[in-house]
Every structure is written in structure tokens, then in C-alpha cells.
Amino acid sequence: MVTFGIVSAMGAAATTAGAAAADRAGVWAVEGHSFTIRAAASTSSAKLTTIGDSRAKVACTHTPCVRNDNGGSYTCWHGGPSDNDWLKVVWGNRSGWVAAACVEGGRI
Template identity: 55%
Template sequence: MIYLSQGEHMRKSTVIRQLAAAGMASLALALSTSSIASAETVRAGVWQKDGHDFTIRTSASVSASKIATIKDPDTRVPCGGERCTRNNNGGNYTCWSGGPSDNDWLKVHWAGRTGWVAAMCVEAGRI
């Protein structure tokens, strides 16, 4: 059996307490980072439908100003949460010649701005 002097015992218990505190801090950081990552992965968004470009507008109308036209098929545009906010009473649109038409719009966020996309002209889901 090994006996420690009073000073050695105090140093050993201080080191153990410091290691325990560091471990708990690391665990808390890992858990908070994990929660943030989880929240970010459950996000809705939109992307091209059938390879067709789509336009983000300032309001739910084809006459509203354009914020951007998305031409890259790999671009995902976030809605801002788990679901996209809908406006099913917006202006009427036709997606492309012979394509779908409706008046249903989805709220999105692009380049620091809030905009609207024609719902039938995009695919939507988790991004």
C-alpha cells in the first residue's frame, strides 16, 4: 500500500477536481454544439424542379421585383425553419411554357432578404 503525504494528497485531489471540471465543460460544449447542428439539419428549403430555373420575388406575385433567379440545379434556398411558410392566395403564375400553374407561393430567405417563390415551380423538402 502506498501512503501519500498531506501535500501530495492535496495536489492529487486538486488535479482530479480540475480534470473533472474540464471534462464536464467539454461535455456541455459537445452537447450544445450537437443541439445546434441538429437544429440546422432540420431545415426546409426549395430547389429546381425538372431542371427549370426559378425566380425569388419580393412578394407573392409575378409582377413583384426579382431578388434572384436560381439557375444552378445544385442550389438549395432555405425557407427559414422546419417548414416553408405558404401564401396560397398570391398572384397567379405559370412555371414555364406548358408547365404547372397556380397561386401558391413559398417564403424563402436569400442573400439576407426574404422573398417568395412559386410553389409549383420548385421541389421542396429538407435541405
């Protein structure tokens, strides 16, 4: 689960246009649970993709990750965490939003 400390740690160093991928903040699956990237910070927003590969890492649009802590409410999985905090990520040539409590985050 992304906690305030982990999200804060994602911003320890700024990213420049030429920075290596290892200098970027990003997110990945929690305990093998899939996560969904949506067009906006809401579960009613269009689904861009669902990431089911537990090894996949998705970069945030910026380092530190842009947050929307007043997005739509969600529950990650049955019996899992719920919140309204979202992180802005890049998928292909688009940006989208991931439910923050449904992923882990840090440097990728």
C-alpha cells in the same frame, strides 16, 4: 412539383435558432428548370434573383415553410404547372417568395 404532401413533410420537425442546416426546410429546381425569388408573392413583384443552378438549395424562412396559397397567379414555364401558391424563402439577408409549383421541397 411541390405537392401538399411534400410541403407538409417540410414541417416534420421544428427548427430552433441553433439547428443545423440539415434540419431546415427548403426548395430546389424541378427537372433543371430555373426558379425566381421575388420580393412578394406575385409575378409583378421585384425579382430578387433567378436560380439556374440545379444543385442550389434555398432555405425557407421557417420550418415548415410559410405558405401564401392566395398569392398572384403564375405559370412556371411554357407548358408547365400554374397556380397561386407561394413559399417564403431566405436569399442572402432578405426574405422572398418562390412559386411553389415551380420547385421541389423538403429537408435541406
